[in-house]
Amino acid sequence: MSAFAVQLTNGCLPSDIEQEDKNTFQELQRIGALEEVDGLWRLSSLYRAGRLYIGKDGRGYVEAQFKEQKDLLVEPDHLGDAKHGDTVVVKRIIARRGRASGKVVMVITKAHLFTIAYTHRDEAGNFLILNIKTGEPTHAVMEGMDLKAFKLGTVMKVDVDDDKVLEVFGHLDDPRVDEKISLALFNREDAFPPQCIEEALQIESEVTKEEHPERVDLTHLDFCTIDPVTAKDFDDAIYFDIPSYTLYVAIADVSHYVPYFTEIDKEAKKRGFTTYLPHKSFPMLPRELSENICSLKPKVDRLAFVAKIALDKNSLKPVKEEFFEAIIHSKHRFNYEAVDKIIKTDGKEATGKVKEILHYLLPLYKITQRLRKARLKHGFDFRSEEIKLTLNEEQLLTQTQIETGTPSHSLIEECMLLANQASxxxxxxxxxxxxxxxxxxxxxxxxxxxxxxxxxxxxxxxxxxxxxxxxxxxxxxxxxxxxxxxxxxxxxxxxxxxxxxxxxxxxxxxxxxxxxxxxxxxxxxxxxxxxxxxxxxxxxxxxxxxxxxxxxxxxxxxxxxxxxxxxxxxDFRDRKFARWAKTQIGMFFEAEVIEAGESTKAVLQGEIKGVTVNLRGDNIMLFDRIRVMITEVNIAQAVIMAELVNKLEKEEMDL
Structure with a gap:
């Protein structure tokens, strides 16, 4: 259910409604679907908000929100313009045969505002516009333009209501189009609205201690950051006081710089998360903030929100947990590889400030090892492998690398887990x-x-x-x-x-x-x-x-x-794998079956890691070690097909 539907169900003030939902809210008030109870506006008892599911028989169902409710049936002639996946408001009516059902009175959140499609010609020579997500034919029109004039494989963004082409993204032959497709399919944004950038540029570019006398001054403590070598935004810094066994986890004080209802806050709420593609990140906050004043950079004063956690020296259980606003001055920026090397060599080569920091960092690593061991008595250690992709200037895949958790990752992770639990x-x-x-x-x-x-x-x-x-x-x-x-x-x-x-x-x-x-x-x-x-x-x-x-x-x-x-x-990763696989059609690979049955899948074993293929062949069992040949690749839908050549003995795979 959408956030707006939750507000309508639970009750809200008109001032709580997001700008994009205000007209819908007012229309629901006008038709009498809302009632005011104890100062809050909510749907009256005859109405329900929820996500609409439409079955193959054309009948719809609006999901129940409470245990005592049933999904509400919506007959095809009561669906109106609503489509599968939309969030709707329905009014309860008595349907044929006396069963309670619903009639859609309003679509409040559309499942899809647009379709990503491309031009295609099938084997019979018919010109088609295909939905890139499903591969099914769809419609598109462009004022003053015959879409047949476009080169086959042209990718476009199409309005779902009137089929008008909103934007031409490029061509499937161009690897750079993958970024646009993946972002658009999942409503991810790249550029920030101008007003966001304007607000960000008005925010201070440096911290002056005198302007924040109410904050706890921790600039004398040897905080450090540990991040990937490519990181540009530093969320967290740590310091450990050995005599008192107290961990300080300092976090970028974003809430100080991003008040409610500012343009930056509205955009951050809309994005929710930073999206990370191999070649570029698409941040939640403008880079003017995320990579500058909010980032806990080394050797500059920064505002932080600090979790201070005192541990029992024997049990390592937290005995006191405090939160407060502070100013810190990170003394050194480490990357994971450097800390792994320090842990391996016990810091023997360290000098200067790094050597001073290691006086607490190396003992803290041993403490976090104990914390992890204790945690895994109740939690789980799943051996999931992250695959890191490297792209060239043309945005084609050149290599992959398996990233596993290392000692430095574990050190930081346990510190963050303590702060997250304390909060x-x-x-x-x-x-x-x-x-x-x-x-x-x-x-x-x-x-x-x-x-x-x-x-x-x-x-x-x-x-x-x-x-x-x-x-x-x-x-x-x-x-x-x-x-x-x-x-x-x-x-x-x-x-x-x-x-x-x-x-x-x-x-x-x-x-x-x-x-x-x-x-x-x-x-x-x-x-x-x-x-x-x-x-x-x-x-x-x-x-x-x-x-x-x-x-x-x-x-x-x-x-x-x-x-x-x-x-x-x-989706972006799979598109890069598909482009690589297109160059490997007819080539043989060793693979391991990861799904057997109706949709058999295998992961290729080779220099390029993590490539999953859809497999054709008989008598294939889960985890079989096999040899396959790549036979077909659909670039638009990022699907790779392969055929079983033969099964391998375990010894052959290990060679």
């Missing part, structure tokens, strides 16, 4: 904050996974609950040398992590309380959490009331935006 523990969890939740899996899903794994001889007989079953599966997979492969399957069977106003804990991490506090430069969820904690520190009840009145729709919004950002990243 969540400040709240009750009954709709009073924004939590990062991961619900426990349905046991039926894990048992279905067991059935699938039984086909390759992996059995688990004794287990008490979902966590013990997952651990038992992992143990058996390790014996068979299939840890990474089985972990990938386990992850697929789990629910997705999301944002919620109600705390149910984080199953994957094994935490009872968890929020996202540490990345406000690139996640809107963290920015909201900072604002909420600050209302506690200043006892600002009015601001807290505003935030919490809208917290549920906001959680819905950021959860959806997170999925869209991730899908855009995956």
């Amino acid at each position: 969540a523990k400040r709240f009750k969890g009954d709709g009073d904050s924004i939590f990062r939740i991961h619900e426990p899996p349905q046991l039926s899903k894990i048992e279905a996974l067991l059935t699938e794994l039984a086909a390759i001889g992996l059995y688990v007989e004794e287990y008490e609950d979902a966590p013990s079953l997952i651990r038992a599966i992992q143990k058996e997979a390790e014996k068979m040398g299939l840890s990474a492969e089985v972990d990938a399957m386990i992850i697929k069977s789990l629910r997705q992590a999301s944002y919620s106003a109600h705390n149910v804990g984080h199953f994957g991490l094994g935490f009872s309380h968890y929020s996202h506090f540490t990345s406000p430069i690139r996640r809107y969820s963290d920015l909201i959490l900072h604002r909420l904690i600050k209302t506690q520190l200043t006892n600002d009840e009015e601001e807290a009331e505003y935030l919490l009145r809208n917290i549920e729709p906001l959680c819905v919004r950021v959860s959806e935006l997170e999925r869209e950002a991730t899908k855009a990243e995956w």
Whole structure:
């Protein structure tokens, strides 16, 4: 359900409504669909808001919002102009045969405003406009232009309502068009509106201590940052005081620079997250902020929001957790590779300020190792591999690299986890904050996974609950040398992590309380959490009331935006893999089957990592080691087809 639909269902003030929803809100008031109760406007009992699903028989259903409700049937002649996936307001009516059903009175959020399509000619020579997402024929018109005049493979953005071409993106033969396609398919933005940039340029470019006398001055402490070598925005810095066993996690104080209702805030709320493609990032905040005044750069004063966590020296449990606004002065910028080398050599080659920082950083690394070991007694360590793509100037794939967690990653991760937990523990969890939740899996899903794994001889007989079953599966997979492969399957069977106003804990991490506090430069969820904690520190009840009145729709919004950002990243990766595979048609590759059955898939084993192919062939089993030949590539839909050549013995794969 959309954020606006949540507001209509829960009740809201007219002033809470986003600008783009105000006309719809007023129209719903005009037709009498809304009623005012205790000062809040909500849908009256005859109306319901929800996402519309249309079945193959043409009948629609509006999803139930509460356990006591049923999905509401909408007959084809009561759908109006609504399309599958739209969020609608329906009015309950009595349908034929006396069953309660609904009639769509308004579409409040369209599932799709536009289609990405391309020109194509089929084998029979027919000219077609194809939807790039589905491969199905669609329609497009362009004033004063015959689309047949375009070169075949021309990509365009088409309005879903009137089929008018809104923009021509380029051509499928040009690898640079991939970026435009992936961003557009998942509503990701590149350029910022001019008013955002204007606001950003008016913000101070340096921090002057004298202007912030109310802040805690921590500039004397040897904070440092640890990030990828290519990083331009530094969200977090750390310092550890050994005598008191106190960890300071300093986070960029974005909320100081981005007040409510500013153009920057509106745009950040719309984007939700920074999107990362291999060659470029598409930030949530203008670069004038994210890479400058908000970034905790080395050797300059910066405003920070600090989590100060004192640990028990024996148990490493937090004994005191504080949050406050501060000024810090990061003394050194490390990258992951440099810290890994320092840990490996115990810092023997370090000199100057780096050597001073290592007095706490190396002991802190040992502490974080203990923290991780304790955490994994309750949480899980899934061996997922990140594939990093390298593109050339033409935006073609030249190489891939598997990125695994290293000691430096682990050091920073454990520090951030402590701060994220501390931030969540400040709240009750009954709709009073924004939590990062991961619900426990349905046991039926894990048992279905067991059935699938039984086909390759992996059995688990004794287990008490979902966590013990997952651990038992992992143990058996390790014996068979299939840890990474089985972990990938386990992850697929789990629910997705999301944002919620109600705390149910984080199953994957094994935490009872968890929020996202540490990345406000690139996640809107963290920015909201900072604002909420600050209302506690200043006892600002009015601001807290505003935030919490809208917290549920906001959680819905950021959860959806997170999925869209991730899908855009995956779609772009798959397009680059497809372009590479096009140059490999007719070539043979060793591969491993990762899905068997109706849609058999395999991952190629070779210099280019992570390429998944759709497989044709008989008697293919899960995790079979095979030889395949790439036979066909659809660049528009980023689909790679391959044929089974033969199965391999394990020894052949290891050569």
